[in-house]
Amino acid sequence: MQTERANGGGQAERRDLKVIVGAAIIRDGRVLACARSAPPEVAGMWEFPGGKVEPGEGETEALIRECAEELAVRVEIGDRVGRNVRMAHGRSVLKVYAARLLHDDEPQALEHQALRWLAADELDEVTWLPADAPIVAALRPHLLRTR
Template identity: 55%
Template sequence: MDGVIVGAAIVDDGKLLVGQRAYPDDVAGLWELPGGRVEPGESETEALVRECHEELGVDVTVGVRIGGDIALRGGAVLRVYAAALVDSGATPQAAEHKALQWVGADEVAAVDWLPADRALIPELEELLG
């Protein structure tokens, strides 16, 4: 396996945070869950906390795993976890994304997702209840 990518399904006030990719060109404009690569010596939970702090400027608590492993290009695997803002109502900042948006359960399926994240639509809708 060529690494693990972790994604955060951050829910606040019944809505899910999604980020619009700024790069690379072939996926720019598509939407994803925030997150990133697990670094050597780091747990998946630690990586998710770090990535959310770096990408969004917010601290999160990581909850249960959502869905199964999703195979990515290059042999990596995506693993998604439910997450919540430590400071409910904090405003995430788009440090690495073109834009951020909060979406409700009825909007999840309409998001123009990256293919890997699109596979999780049923689980994300269930998470938002």
């Protein structure tokens, strides 16, 4: 994704935004939340699993890879959840997609302190990373419909 901004001379300067993808893995009307283990300033805060889209990789492809690496699960990626969320001082954007587990896979906390399945009325029981908070708000009505 590219953006433009004016430099000191008033000319537009192009820069690439890093795309971060997240998975709102939904099962039985609940979404999987993952507690960060690092870095220290966000350890214990909750997020949707995912990570950076690598060069030459599509968003869906990156999300499938990240879920396998972080949770040892295979997922099917669905529709976008919420809007793009700008992060990291405007240098990256978070895009979250609904997902479902395949083949009765069970998530494992390979890179997180803890995992938790949350229903719509439990979403506020954890402290979400600031970038994930707008996604949580957008996800709530979806979880209520899928109960």
